[in-house]
Amino acid sequence: MSSPVPPLRPTISVQLGARAPADKEAAARRKAELAAVADAAPWRASWLLHAPHRxxxxxxxxxxxxxSLWWALVQVDRATGALHLAGGLPQIIVHGTVMVLGFMPLYFAGFLFTAGPKWLHVDAPTATDIRTPLLLQAVGWALWLTAGVTAQGRGLALGGGALALGGLLGMVGHFWKLVRASTLPDRLHARTVGVAGVVGCISLAGVLVCVALERYDLARLWVLTALWGFxxxxxxAVAHRMIPFFTSNAVPLVQVWRPFWVLGLMLGASVFEVLAxxxxxxxxxxxxxxxxxxxxELGVAGMLLWLAVVWGLVQSLRVRLLAMLHIGFVWLGVAYALSAVAQFAAVYLGSPVFGWGGLHALTMGCIGSLILAMVTRVSCGHSGRALVADEVVWxxxxxxxxxxxxxxxxALPGASAWWITAAALLWFGLLTAWSWRYARWYGKPRADGKEG
Structure with missing residues (x-):
């Protein structure tokens, strides 16, 4: 009798197991080589047109x-009186307008023309397709800031603002083309973004009309309308769609939970603030x-903080990049809570107290943190690098x-002006370091050798 044929499966398993480490090592070496080539490549402006996010x-x-540099210098001047800065517009109007309508729509463009087509299942535009409206905004806001240090700069501000408005109109119009081209039944998040963009265009136009008429009190109202309405x-909308999704992918046992009524409540709260x-x-x-x-506002704050917990705030703290998103969202609830405190204080003390606290918890805390988290995530993922927040970013x-x-x-009553100066200087320094890091990536090839 012949001996039985030995089983093949264990032999194959052993052979595959022997090759796997070698394959992983080779892949790791190849990845390291590609990353080194990308890092050593010269920075070229032409690479900015390889993808919308760049x-x-x-x-x-x-x-x-x-x-941020201009505002830091303004704060130093207010604290010391040494710089003698003078501009053609009230500094608070220059600051508020550019911090709300300046860089944030450009960040939106980088994200929405990357993720938006995936939401809508349509062809993604190229960077060349959206180049003109984005460049118009960047040049326009540079002129706007120049007017902030030019004594007779109102005309310059209006010219720069008009360029920025033209660019914003073009950007929003291009996004609406994507929405209309989609045949998906669920386009709620994209439509929300599109409607908000229209509010942003109307608000910027309102700011410019009021600046032309020197009605800076009304210009301030339009800036706040852009903040809460755009x-x-x-x-x-982006948080409602993406935070539960990212969390469920990274954290075990956390399910995607994002009913539309939650989005409706958050949007309703924004509409209420515009009315206010x-x-x-x-x-x-x-x-x-x-x-x-x-x-x-107290009720909205409670709802948002509850929602942060439901979305996996505690579990997310183990994953840095995810924790950044969740902490940014928590600041939204804190902003509403601080604004509620300001209203109650105004009732019982007879004058507004800590009113700027809630506003900056929103703009610096919530929006600043979410920008840092989302831009870091997209920049890492679309540059072929590890999708992590390393020690520098953390x-x-x-x-x-x-x-x-x-x-x-x-923002506390009686606080020294140096607190605000320190905040402005720290804000400028950290965001300059962060921006410099990723700006170098945008002008170089992907670290994995792929296109985009």
């Missing part, structure tokens, strides 16, 4: 750094209104949190 994020970073809804801007801007608010606003993120705390202290 151009959008690079231009946004340029505007962000310039705006910027916040875009972030809310105009109600309080055009007439002196009474006690009843202040109490109503405070109660509504440190910069916590420096950002420190800057927010400094600014909140500066």
């Amino acid at each position: 151009l959008g994020f690079f231009l946004a970073s340029c505007v962000l750094v310039l705006a 910027i916040v809804p875009v972030f809310v 801007v105009w109600i309080e801007g055009l007439a002196a608010p009474g006690t009843g209104w202040l109490l109503l606003r405070g109660l509504v 440190t910069l993120f916590w420096l950002l949190q420190a800057a927010v705390v400094l600014r909140l202290i500066g």
